[in-house]
Amino acid sequence: MIRLSGIALGLLTAIGGFVDVGNIATASEAGSKYGFSLVWAIVLGAVAVVFLIEMVGRLTAVSDRAYADIVREKFGIKFALVPLLADMVTNFLLLAAEIGGAGFALYLLTGVSFRIWAVVVGLALLVLLTNARFRLIENGPSVLGLVTLCFVAALFTLNTDWTAAGRGIITPDTGGGGAVPYFYIATGLVSAVLSPYLLTFYSSGAHEEGWTRSMIRQNRIVAAGGMGFGAVLTIAILMTAAVALQPRGIEVNQLQTVGLSLVAAFGSAGVYLFAITLFVCSFGAAIELALTLPFEITQMMGWSYGVDARPVDVPIFAVLYTVLPIASMVFIAASGIDPLQLTLVTMVLIALVLPADVIPFLVIMNDPTYLQDQTNHWVANIAVLLITLMAFALSVIVLPLTFLAGGG
Template sequence: MRKLLAATLGVLSAIGGFVDIGDLVAASQAGARFGMGHAWVLLAGVVGICAYAEMAGRIAAVSGRAVFDLVRERLGARVALVNLLASYLVTVLTLAAELGGVALALRLASGLPYLVWVPVAGFAVWLVLWRMRFPVMERVWGLTGLALVVFAVALFALPTDWAGLAASAVHPTAGGFGWGAYWFVAVALFASTVSPYEVVFFSSGGVEERWNAADLADARLSVLVGFPVGGFLALSLVATAAVVFHPTGVTLDRLDQVAEPAALAFGAVGLAVAALAFFAVTFGAALETGLSAAYAAAQYFGWQWGKRVRPREAARFHTVLLVSILLGVLVLLTAVDPVTLTEYMLIVSAVTLPLTYLPILIVANDRTYLGDRVNGRLLNLLGAVFLLLIVAASLAAIPLAITTRMGQ
């Protein structure tokens, strides 16, 4: 049981990365439009994020310092400042999208307009981050997010053509949408699985939990359990959307549509579980992104940081946290559609991915910090191949967004 609980940091990180509002939108749209044709994207994302999360966790455990803390020291203040500005912009946009997801989940449960819930969501996220201890937070929200398994179970209650799903995964087709739209969705889905804040949060969370070299096994377990679980849940969203919507050619643009497969399979109970899952994963991701924004700023400037520290002793860290949440709320109060915001956020995220992942690979090979715990040849090969995918996604994101008019 202790080993399983040790994996909850990875589960929460994965919930925030694989099945936050970005993936609820991107995975469901991928399934509705292209069936299982993007399953390979999720597989690549799981393998890559496991490799880099392992590096980030090992850096935290061996050096006792978070990745962003070392980036400035290793690469210099100017390069790290570019990294910080890009990371903070993407993370705040993501935080706004997650708060919008919380509000949409509450609308799904209550019927009230989502804008009514936006300030409530912002206050609730801030209150949890202010008062709830880190281990409790990761276990409550990480494990509650597993309610998304209702979509995996729904596949057995729906008229699922398993052979057809497998065939569409092995032989992707663009259908009537075109290959441009196919690759746009692939880039958006990829960006949702490897969001930059995931590794910032995971590494900083390891420091929060006071990992050391003796905890490397627990850190790896957290990676190897948490992130594949997140990938499996995301794949379930793709599959249920493929079963319910792909045959009719429906394009999803609302969160209640994402919940429809669970409702068709299990009625009102399925809808209630889906609403709970949507609330849990978006709320958990809002916690993760809020902390990640504050972690990055505090680690760059050398401030005291973390939930393990009393707020009065880390006042600047908590100020950045509060300001980030307020910015997210203000973005939503402009009445921007959270789903549309999510789609644009994923493209911005894709563009900035190399700024997060290249420094991790560099630090993970620095014996000054890791001694003989640096990457081996196999992990470096895997990291390099994945970095090439990240660069390709980064270069393709904006041209695909323009030429396909955001995947239309």
């Protein structure tokens, strides 16, 4: 029996929680520099993330175990350390970027330095993590994330030429700037949409909520519908930048420039819509990231965990979700690194470490020990493997060339 309320909430949170500072930054940069011609990268990432989220939900529902827990059991702790270390680096950088993104939103509203706001955001994150129930943490910011729909509305306000958009989507164009920067942003877009940290977070959430086999169908609908619509929102962000900024010769090199696309569409209201969107999406993703690493570390090491458990019962988990936001907050506030640039570099690094996460996961998804009669269909295996390897190959080629050429 499918619970309609569960599906509705799942869809809302999946759509609202899909967009983060990574999506906003990479999609806007892509649209402002290459018009509509990088939509294909979002579509590729979306196909992979729909498959991956469906898989990890199915795995948790059938095995009654969280994903990272199974990785340790299946491959042993020595092997599990490889994806764990890679995720530690990328998730830490991404968490810092999300805290910076939320701080930057408040800077645009108040004029007070984003580094000061980053400290406030980091502390707010800490208070929320130590006091709120998991359901609120998981669903609250995601539902608020629906404010991202303002980018869809902007496309109509800006009188988008849909025929030209359609032509642009099916005609890849490097814009005369060469293939390296084009594929650098394409790789970042695939990673931003794919967000591999979602594997651990989604699985841990499903496990905390006690999913069973009866959830498999609901999980399938939420994964396809929620992630699919989330990708549509990311495409809307790209297209808004393509319509509002590219014809004016404005490229997104800094976060406030993204706001100009909504200012072009809505005037002063666009400022508030952008700041709220950036804050909600960044803060929501920061909450997920601040919990993902503690989940992953404790599950891989076989230690106790649980957001709703008393800290004394899950001591290492509690220490980790306390220390991590503080460390990321200090990193972004002390360094003052531009959140957008940090995001873009992290996105390409994520593509670089993607196979370390995805390949062991696919091996597990084909093991009847954990999946019983619910192992993967070969189509899902091939689709995810191909997209992962393509993103990895692109990052291997593009990353060194980009740094040699003086950055992205």
